[in-house]
Amino acid sequence: VLFRSHHARDAWRCDDRSEEVSLKLNPKKIGLALAAPVSAAIVSILISSLALLVTKKSPIEAFRTMWEFGSTTSSVIEALNSATSYYIAAIAIAITFRAGLFNIGVEGQLRLGALFSMYLGAMLTLPPILHVLAIFIIAMTVGGLWAAIAGILKVKRGINEVISTIMLNSIAGAFSSYLFSQYFSVKVEGSNNLSTATLPESGWMPNLSFLTNHLDKADTQGRAIYGMFAVAIALGVAFWWIVNRTRFGFELRASGINPIAARVSGVNSKKMIVVAMISSGAIAGLSGLPTILAETHTYNMGFRAGLGFSAIAVALLGRNGAVGMAFASLLFSFLEVSSRSLELIDIAPETYFIMQGSILLSSVVAYEVVSRYRVKIVSNDLAKAVAHA
Numbered sequence: 001v002l003f004r005s006h007h008a009r010d011a012w013r014c015d016d017r018s019e020e021v022s023l024k025l026n027p028k029k030i031g032l033a034l035a036a037p038v039s040a041a042i043v044s045i046l047i048s049s050l051a052l053l054v055t056k057k058s059p060i061e062a063f064r065t066m067w068e069f070g071s072t073t074s075s076v077i078e079a080l081n082s083a084t085s086y087y088i089a090a091i092a093i094a095i096t097f098r099a100g101l102f103n104i105g106v107e108g109q110l111r112l113g114a115l116f117s118m119y120l121g122a123m124l125t126l127p128p129i130l131h132v133l134a135i136f137i138i139a140m141t142v143g144g145l146w147a148a149i150a151g152i153l154k155v156k157r158g159i160n161e162v163i164s165t166i167m168l169n170s171i172a173g174a175f176s177s178y179l180f181s182q183y184f185s186v187k188v189e190g191s192n193n194l195s196t197a198t199l200p201e202s203g204w205m206p207n208l209s210f211l212t213n214h215l216d217k218a219d220t221q222g223r224a225i226y227g228m229f230a231v232a233i234a235l236g237v238a239f240w241w242i243v244n245r246t247r248f249g250f251e252l253r254a255s256g257i258n259p260i261a262a263r264v265s266g267v268n269s270k271k272m273i274v275v276a277m278i279s280s281g282a283i284a285g286l287s288g289l290p291t292i293l294a295e296t297h298t299y300n301m302g303f304r305a306g307l308g309f310s311a312i313a314v315a316l317l318g319r320n321g322a323v324g325m326a327f328a329s330l331l332f333s334f335l336e337v338s339s340r341s342l343e344l345i346d347i348a349p350e351t352y353f354i355m356q357g358s359i360l361l362s363s364v365v366a367y368e369v370v371s372r373y374r375v376k377i378v379s380n381d382l383a384k385a386v387a388h389a
Contacts, residue, residue, distance in 0.1 A: 035366070035370050036363065037366070039366045040359065040362040040365075040366040041359075043358070043365075044355065044359040044362045044363075047354070047358035047362070048351070048354055048355045051351065052347070052351065055348075057345075057346075057347050061345060062342060062347055062351070065341050065342065065345055066339060066341055066342065069338050069344075070334050070341070072219070073212075073220055074219060074220055074223050077212065077220060077223040077224065077225055078223060078337050079330065079336075080226075080229060080333070081225065081226045081229070081290065081291070081294075081333075082333035082336055082337065083326075083330050083332070083333035084228050084231075084232045084329075085228075085287050085288070085290050085291070085307055086314050086329035086333060087232045087314070087325060087326060087329040088231075088232050088235060088284075088286050088287035089110060089287035089307055089310075090314040090325045090328070091236065091239050091283055091322075092106050092280045092281070092284035092287060092311070093106055093280065093311055093312055093320075094320040094321075094325060095239070095252075095280045097320045098243055098249075098253055098256050098276075098320060099253075099255050100255060100256030100259065101161050101276055101277065102161060102162050103147065103165055103277060103280045103281070103284075104165040104166055104169065104309075105146070105147060105165030105166070105168045105169050105172070105281075105284075105308075106280070106284040106287070106307075106308035106312070107169050107173075107305075107307065107308025108146060108170075108172025108173060108176075108308070109143040109147050109172070109280075109281045109308070110143060110284045110285060110286075110288035110307065111172055111173065111176050112172050112176055113138075113143035113284065113288055113289075114139065114288030114289060114292060114299055114303065115176050115179065115180060115299050116138055116139070117136075117139035117142070117285070118292060119184040119196050120138050121134065121135040121138065121199055121203050122196060122199050122200070122203075123197075124200075125200070126203075127202060128202045128204075131200070131202040132202075134203075135199075135203055135289070136286065136289075139285035139286055139288065140282035140283070141282070141285070142285055143283075143286075144279070144281040145281070146172060147165075147277045147280055147284065148278045149164070150277055151274040151275075151276070151278060152274060154273055155270045155273055155274055161277070169308075180299070184196050184299070193300060193301050194301055195296075195299065195300035195301070196298050196299045196300070197298070198297050198298050199297040203297075204293060204294075204297055205226065205227040205228060205290075205294050206227045207225060207294055208226070208227055208229060209224045209225075212224050212225065226290045226291075226293075226294040227294060228289060228290035228293060228294065229290075231286070235283065236322045236325075236326060240321075240323075251267045251272060252272060252276060255267055255273075255276075284308065287308075287311070288303075310356075313332070314328045315328075316363070316364065317360055317363050319367065335352050336352060339351060339352030339355070
């Protein structure tokens with residue numbers, strides 16, 4: 001009945017607002033909201049500490065070293081730049097999560113988007129702003145088209161998007177390697193490193209140097225915050241607004257929560273599947289650009305691998321919310337950067353992966369436990385209300 005009503009969207013928004021207000025006023029709900037992340041943090045610290053103790057290393061010394069190294073100015077800047085790619089890729093995944101889908105193919109989509117945008121972008125001769133915009137459009141188009149394959153296969157043939165995107169990742173990896181090595185690369189004499197032609201300066205993304213100009217150059221070590229950092233913030237705001245305050249976002253969430261009820265209410269669920277996959281792929285195409293546009297200005301053999309898979313963990317940890325994913329991105333990037341200091345005290349930097357995995361696992365478990373407890377509380381409240389009616 002809710003989905004058939006023309007006032008369904010307004011009712012949903014009112015429910016959301018009432019939940020927000022009650023969350024601010026109800027200490028119990030505030031406690032439940034904090035219980036999951038706090039308990040997950042405690043469990044992950046314990047697991048990481050046990051792993052360090054097994055190797056006869058001091059957890060206190062390890063965490064202190066990571067904090068001292070990760071809190072330096074240059075490390076903070078590097079973490080923000082790393083978090084930019086994490087966040088954009090996580091938004092791409094969250095779009096499909098909200099539609100009840102699971103796009104595991106972000107890794108292939110961002111790789112193809114980066115490769116084609118650099119190869120074609122180097123051929124263009126445009127004014128600075130238009131040149132960067134053209135690179136964005138190329139990356140989004142390639143990523144969106146590659147993701148559309150999975151959406152069409154699901155709609156037309158009922159193929160699960162998890163399976164199709166995993167397979168498309170493998171194809172994208174092989175396809176990009178073939179194109180890069182055979183057609184797109186420029187071979188430099190005396191070097192084994194292949195790369196595409198260097199972008200003209202008009203295609204470079206300006207850094208946000210004005211944010212760090214007042215800092216000591218010795219502290220920044222020549223680093224600056226990527227210009228794509230501002231793009232990531234804009235995408236986060238747009239994602240929140242579209243998902244929570246527009247009709248498209250309402251239909252997207254409705255399709256994910258209850259596809260049958262959504263279809264009964266007039267939502268074209270098949271169309272939403274394809275649109276969600278294309279939108280996700282388009283955003284994924286952008287996630288491979290931050291470092292390329294700011295530093296290397298070319299696609300080379302050192303292109304970052306595994307970003308799309310790590311972004312899945314970021315989206316899950318952030319609960320597919322714009323703010324939650326921002327904190328998750330910062331956490332993952334901080335651990336990534338600060339873990340390099342562990343070599344200074346003879347601890348394998350791979351300990352970072354143990355921390356990352358324990359955070360994700362404990363978060364998933366903690367959120368599930370809290371969610372079930374919240375449902376139990378609501379059920380008890382409803383039972384009391386009915387008993388007193």
